[in-house]
Amino acid sequence: MTDTTLRNRVAIVGVGESEIGKVPHMTGLGLNAQAAKRALDETGLKPSDIDGLLTAYSMTEPYFMLGSVMCEYLGLKPTFNASMVVGGASPAVMLKHAAEAIVSGQAEVILCCAGENRATGQTRDQAVAALAAVGHPYYEQPYGASIPSFYAMITRRHMHEYGTTREQLAQMAVTTRDHAVRHPNAHMTKPITVEEVVNSKPIAEPLNILDCCLISDAGGAYIVTTAERAKDLKSDPVYLHGIGEYHTHEHLMCADSLTEFGALEAGRRAYTMAGLGPEDMNFAELYDCFSVVPMIEMEELGLCERGGAGAMVEAGDTRIDGRLPVNTHGGMLSHAHAGAAGGLFGIIEAVRQLRGQEGERQVANHDVALVHNEGGILSSHCTMILGREER
């Protein structure tokens, strides 16, 4: 199916991120509000211009109707409001739903936001226990299976089938950290080495703690409107060229494969809508809850050959000055991870890179970017292609 109905119909016109790291003086809702205010301030729009809201979910502030709660907190009375619950894929799926709502006339200016106070709003044990609930309650949790253990099994299978090395996985984390070092709002900014990653504390072999995403307090937001209205706002618009999603399972025991996932089909649909291919992407912001994940996504999305991600990372191709910069803000491994907001920062980073705002971490070519979010255990996927020109 060739679906071009959303191509260049909407634009992201404002992005904002909250204070990030340990932010004990703010609630999860407050972090969302701060990010939303910063996103709105870029556009010149007023709060009353917002007529749609999309958010996700919160583990630290688990309101029953989070979308409505967010509207209430922000004083919004929208004609379109929903909460996405597809795990880490939620921020990207929000853009697809926002675009569909705008194109069908349900709303004209939609605020998409997510985030929570996951570092200070709960104890470390509560965080780990809450995350264990992602495992199947009846057939996975009784075995003491943690989220890192799920991704560790995926990692080990990738090493087994393709010869991916422990050092290549570590290099993914090291390159990502190098990018965060250049981000003024990143959670972790101390450079690390391959040796440090390989020798860091084991969490679930073969994954060590420096292969794992952070637990941050953070909120992120972006504002979407029509391509026409975007031209009248004070910010530089970033256009949606293509977007696609694909959902294959939720629990790892029900996944067909540990090396092939739904990113391939989500990406194919996004490329088709955009009329572009992997070779057209200038840079990529990929979901990276664990070091192996962006590598699998690079392979699934055609940014390298199957099994070739390890060599690509090792060669330095994914550095900011490389052939295809990846996770230029530092990803969830080093910039921030706070529940559903993790992948949202990849969207924010893509917008800022496309605008050419990034100073010392600005990529050289910034016409077209790919962003991929995944949720669950590589279960739900959404790929978007963004660009600074209508095309």
Added chain:
Amino acid sequence: MTGQRPEPFVNADSEVYWAATKESRLVLQECADCGHLDLMPRHVCPKCWSANRTWTDAVGTGTVHSFSIVHRAPLPVFREDCPYVVALIDLAEGPRIMTNIVGDGALEVVIGDRVEVCFEDRGEAKVPQFRLARAGGGS
């Protein structure tokens, strides 16, 4: 030591599965129409949506598809077991099960190892576990 570990949750979908493990049998759900075999019990066949569900005994052997050695337990009750093995096993009949590998040599497991089912008491019930076939009776 096993008292506080999660016990099987019996519901309308899974009562046959957990009744069988109580008798140290591992059972699979089979579609009476298309023959699809499945580990996770459900009301309809995920392939053809037939509601004609039957049960068949698994032989209880399989091979290790992948595994992880857990050093940071997700719940305090598993902490004293660290490091322990979480694994995905391809059963001889085809379906995949998540489990622990327990017993002699468990921490030396590699992908492709042959394993066989054993059962661990959890309160009044039992959960299926696996041990390395080459290790003999280790649990």
